[in-house]
Amino acid sequence: MSGILNSSIGRKFAMALSALFLMIFILQHFAINILSVFSPDTFNDVSHFMGTFWVIQYLLQPVLIFGVIFHFVMGFVLEIKNNKARAVSYTKNNPSGNSTWMSRNMIWSGGFILVFLIIHFIDFWIPEINTKYIAGDMSGLINPEIADSGYRYHEELVHKFEPIWRVALYCIGFIFLALHLLHGFNSSFQSIGANNKYTKGLKGFAKVYSIGVPLGFIFIALFHHFNH
Amino acid sequence: MMNLTLKIWRQKNASDKGKMMDYALSDVSPDMSFLEMLDVLNQELIEKGEEPVAFDHDCREGICGTCSLYINGRAHGPETKITACQLHMRSFNDGDTIYIEPWRAKAFPVVKDLIVDRSAFDRIQQAGGFISVNTSGNTQDANAIPIEKEHADKAFDAATCIGCGACVASCKNSSAMLFVGAKVSQFALLPQGQVEATDRVLNMVKQMDEEGFGNCTNTGACEVECPKGISLENIARMNQEYLKASLKG
Ligand code: HEM
Numbered sequence A: 001m002s003g004i005l006n007s008s009i010g011r012k013f014a015m016a017l018s019a020l021f022l023m024i025f026i027l028q029h030f031a032i033n034i035l036s037v038f039s040p041d042t043f044n045d046v047s048h049f050m051g052t053f054w055v056i057q058y059l060l061q062p063v064l065i066f067g068v069i070f071h072f073v074m075g076f077v078l079e080i081k082n083n084k085a086r087a088v089s090y091t092k093n094n095p096s097g098n099s100t101w102m103s104r105n106m107i108w109s110g111g112f113i114l115v116f117l118i119i120h121f122i123d124f125w126i127p128e129i130n131t132k133y134i135a136g137d138m139s140g141l142i143n144p145e146i147a148d149s150g151y152r153y154h155e156e157l158v159h160k161f162e163p164i165w166r167v168a169l170y171c172i173g174f175i176f177l178a179l180h181l182l183h184g185f186n187s188s189f190q191s192i193g194a195n196n197k198y199t200k201g202l203k204g205f206a207k208v209y210s211i212g213v214p215l216g217f218i219f220i221a222l223f224h225h226f227n228h
Numbered sequence B: 001m002m003n004l005t006l007k008i009w010r011q012k013n014a015s016d017k018g019k020m021m022d023y024a025l026s027d028v029s030p031d032m033s034f035l036e037m038l039d040v041l042n043q044e045l046i047e048k049g050e051e052p053v054a055f056d057h058d059c060r061e062g063i064c065g066t067c068s069l070y071i072n073g074r075a076h077g078p079e080t081k082i083t084a085c086q087l088h089m090r091s092f093n094d095g096d097t098i099y100i101e102p103w104r105a106k107a108f109p110v111v112k113d114l115i116v117d118r119s120a121f122d123r124i125q126q127a128g129g130f131i132s133v134n135t136s137g138n139t140q141d142a143n144a145i146p147i148e149k150e151h152a153d154k155a156f157d158a159a160t161c162i163g164c165g166a167c168v169a170s171c172k173n174s175s176a177m178l179f180v181g182a183k184v185s186q187f188a189l190l191p192q193g194q195v196e197a198t199d200r201v202l203n204m205v206k207q208m209d210e211e212g213f214g215n216c217t218n219t220g221a222c223e224v225e226c227p228k229g230i231s232l233e234n235i236a237r238m239n240q241e242y243l244k245a246s247l248k249g
C-alpha cells in the first residue's frame, strides 16, 4: 500500500470510490426528498430520524462531508496535474471527434455543482446545524414550546422553494449534476477496474440514473414552487 | 489533382520556440499517401534551397508506429484505426487547409519540426514490459503451455500496440494509460507473465508517472484514435492489476 495516493492510478481509484459513495448518497437523498411530494408526514418523520439519529449525525455525516471535500479537492488536484502534462497546446484541435463534451469538462460541471453545494449548505445545512447544535433545539417542532405544533421540515422545505430564483438555481445545479454523471457514472467503474461483460448493461443503467435522479430533484423543486 | 494550403509546425531544435508556417502545395494526387504528399513538399523546399520539414517515418505500412502526425486536430488525421502513413490524400478535398502538428505532451518533447522524442515509452518498457526467460537451451515449447482461447486473443490484441503515442497525443491529459495498459495486459493475461506481475505493474506505472504523463479521466479519446484499436478494457485491467499489486507489495 506504499503511498498509493502518490500514484496516478491510486488517485484515480480514490476519486472513483468517493464518487461511488456520493452517488449512493444522492440516491438516498432523493428517495427521502420525493416523500415530500407524496406524503409530507412521512417526509417529516424520516427527516426527523435522519436529523437526530446519532449514527447518521455523528458517523455518516462526517464521512459524507469528508467524501465531498475529498472529491472536489482531488478533482482540482487532478485538473492541475493534467494541465501540466501538456506544456504547448495544439493550434488546431478537434476533441469532439473522439470524446464527449461531458468527459472533457468534468471540472466545469463539477465546479458548478460545487457552487450549488455551497448555496445548498447555506440554505439548509447551516440553519439545521444552528437550530440543533447551537440553539440546542433537537425537537424538530415548528414551535418547540408547543408539543403538537408538528414537525418543521416540510414547512421549511416548501418555504425555501417560494422564490423563483432559488428554484432556477437548483434546476441549473441539477442539470450540471446530470452532465457530470453522464460521464462519471461509467467512468467510476472503469477507474476501479471493472470493465467486463456487465459494462454494456451498466451503461444503460447509468443513463437512467444520471438523467433520472437529477430530473427527479428538479421535479421536486418545481412541484413545491408551483403547488404552494 | 488538388491544391492545398498546409499549416505546419516548424521548430529548429528542442530549445527553439517554434511556430506554424504556411505552405501552398499544388497538383497533389488523391492517390498519394499523406507522407508522400510531405515528400513532394520537401522536394520543393529543397529545390528552393529551404530546410525540408522533418517528420518521423519508417515502415510506411502501419507497423512501426513512428509516423506521429497530428493532422487537422486529430492524431493520424481524420480516419480511425490507421496510422499517418496509411492515410491517403483522398481523405481531403481540393482547396483544403491542413494543419500538421507534432504530438503534444510534456513527456514527448519536440526534437525538430514534427519529430518528438518518445523515449519515455522505452523507459516505461524497460521498467517492466518484459518477461525473464532462461533461453540457454532449455526453453519450453510455447505450445506446451495451454492457454484459454479468450485470454490468448486478448493478450494478442493488447500486444498489437505499436507504441506510436497517438493515445497520449489525443488525450486531453496527455495520459499514457492506454499504452501502459496494453503492455501490462499483454503479460497479465498469460501464465508466462505471472512471475513478475506484481513488480511489473508497480514499476511501469511508477515510471509512467515519473515521465510526466497525465492522469486518466476515461474520456476514451485514446481508444478512438488508436490505430490498432486497443480497448479501454486494458486500462481497467491495469487498474485492477495495480490495486492487487499495491495491496501485496
Ligand atoms: C463538489 C463539486 C464537485 C467537483 C468539483 C467534482 C469534480 C470532479 C472531477 C474534476 C472529476 C474528474 C476527475 C478525473 O479527471 O478523473 C470528477 C469525477 C466524478 N465525479 Fe465529481 N465533482 C463534484 C461533485 C460530484 C458529485 C456530487 C457527484 C455524485 C453525486 C460526483 C460524481 C462523480 C463521478 C461519478 C466521477 C467519475 C469518477 C471517475 O472517473 O472515476 N461528483 N468529479
Ligand code: SF4
Pocket (backbone or CB within 6 Å): B065, B160, B161, B162, B163, B164, B165, B166, B167, B168, B178, B179, B182, B222, B225, B226, B227, B228, B229, B230
Ligand atoms: S495504445 Fe494504440 S495509440 Fe497508444 S501507443 Fe499503442 S498503438 Fe499507439
Ligand code: FES
Pocket (backbone or CB within 6 Å): B056, B057, B058, B059, B060, B061, B062, B063, B064, B065, B066, B067, B083, B084, B085, B086
Ligand atoms: S511509418 Fe511505420 S507506422 Fe507509419
